[in-house]
Amino acid sequence: MAVQGGAVAVGARHLIRLRTMDVLIHLFVGLHIVGIGALLGGFLTQMKAMGKGTARFVPAMLHGALTMLVTGVILVGLNQADDHHVNNIKIGVKLAVLIVILGLVYVKRDDEHVDKRLFGLVGLLTLANIFIAVLWT
Numbered sequence: 001m002a003v004q005g006g007a008v009a010v011g012a013r014h015l016i017r018l019r020t021m022d023v024l025i026h027l028f029v030g031l032h033i034v035g036i037g038a039l040l041g042g043f044l045t046q047m048k049a050m051g052k053g054t055a056r057f058v059p060a061m062l063h064g065a066l067t068m069l070v071t072g073v074i075l076v077g078l079n080q081a082d083d084h085h086v087n088n089i090k091i092g093v094k095l096a097v098l099i100v101i102l103g104l105v106y107v108k109r110d111d112e113h114v115d116k117r118l119f120g121l122v123g124l125l126t127l128a129n130i131f132i133a134v135l136w137t
């Protein structure tokens, strides 16, 4: 009976730990999506200006891209710690695309006007990463 009680207690602790990890992972997926919102939202506010060649990388885009990086790395760690399968190739591609986005936005962050092709490229790469995330299963 005592052994059974112990087993139940261990099982319950294991369940609570798993649930905590699930909540943590979902919390960081939420923050990851806040990052997408800032990066893509910042881009969308500049679409009209982009047509005129007067668009600039607004701070929300830089902060959004940084948020994506930090929350993405944390998500990889949490998923691995929780024994969830992480698709390393998919994550590697997303990371590489994000590094290009981050590099461009960081280097050009103080430029008053960014060339429309370069600006458009950042929007395109952001969209590409969103579709890689949701379509590559």
Ligand code: HEM
Pocket (backbone or CB within 6 Å): 025, 029, 032, 036, 068, 069, 071, 072, 073, 075, 076, 079, 086, 091, 094, 095, 098, 126, 129, 130, 133, 134
């Ligand atoms: C602009 C860049 C990025 C975009 C638009 C993006 C988009 C997304 C989206 C929409 C999700 C939720 C859907 C899903 O679970 O697949 C997600 C989840 C995730 N992302 Fe990203 N991501 C980006 C960058 C990154 C980076 C750089 C990393 C890692 C270094 C990363 C790691 C992850 C992980 C581990 C998950 C959770 C997958 C899961 O729990 O099944 N992401 N991302």
